[in-house]
Amino acid sequence: MERPVFYYDLGSPYSWLAAERVNALFDPPPVWEPVLLGAIFKATGRSSWSRGPGREQGMRECERRAREYGLMEMRWPRNWPGDMLTAMRAATFAKQSGRAVSFSLAAFRQQFNAGRDLSDLDNVLLAAAACELHPRAVIAGIGTQLVKDALRAATEDAIARGVVGVPTIRIGDQLFWGDDRLEEAAAAVR
Numbered sequence: 001m002e003r004p005v006f007y008y009d010l011g012s013p014y015s016w017l018a019a020e021r022v023n024a025l026f027d028p029p030p031v032w033e034p035v036l037l038g039a040i041f042k043a044t045g046r047s048s049w050s051r052g053p054g055r056e057q058g059m060r061e062c063e064r065r066a067r068e069y070g071l072m073e074m075r076w077p078r079n080w081p082g083d084m085l086t087a088m089r090a091a092t093f094a095k096q097s098g099r100a101v102s103f104s105l106a107a108f109r110q111q112f113n114a115g116r117d118l119s120d121l122d123n124v125l126l127a128a129a130a131c132e133l134h135p136r137a138v139i140a141g142i143g144t145q146l147v148k149d150a151l152r153a154a155t156e157d158a159i160a161r162g163v164v165g166v167p168t169i170r171i172g173d174q175l176f177w178g179d180d181r182l183e184e185a186a187a188a189v190r
Contacts, residue, residue: 075115082119
């Protein structure tokens with residue numbers, strides 16, 4: 001059986017909530033697949049709750065879930081949500097370098113625990129350094145056509161498979177959307 005796939009975007013607090021727990025629920029852990037949530041929204045005609053009237057309520061819900069899961073306290077970047085394209089290219093580069101999990105967790109923690117905006121390349125590079133990716137390698141990597149094409153292809157494949165948001169776990173053709181469905185997805189594998 002193919003390994004489950006964990007689709008995520010570093011700008012999504014719900015993806016962070018899932019990322020902190022997902023590997024412990026699956027044996028073997030899922031494949032971490034960075035995708036552009038903005039492109040998924042565009043393709044599906046949806047938009048983020050973070051830009052609408054439910055923003056404050058959504059933020060409080062994320063904070064509540066973080067406490068319930070026993071995670072570190074959330075600190076929101078002042079300009080959240082920001083432009084995640086560079087950060088997601090860095091996540092794609094990290095995946096190609098075999099460091100998708102360590103980089104992505106470090107980046108999520110920069111964003112949602114330290115309150116550092118991942119729209120700022122310096123904060124992305126802090127996450128890269130935490131998982132021993134050299135800043136110059138990351139800067140060079142995110143500018144390559146190979147990385148740009150890989151992120152675009154992963155996003156398009158996710159859309160073609162029916163992914164409408166993140167986090168999503170894919171098990172074969174079955175999709176489990178939402179951090180609150182991780183346990184259900186893990187049970188489906190068993």
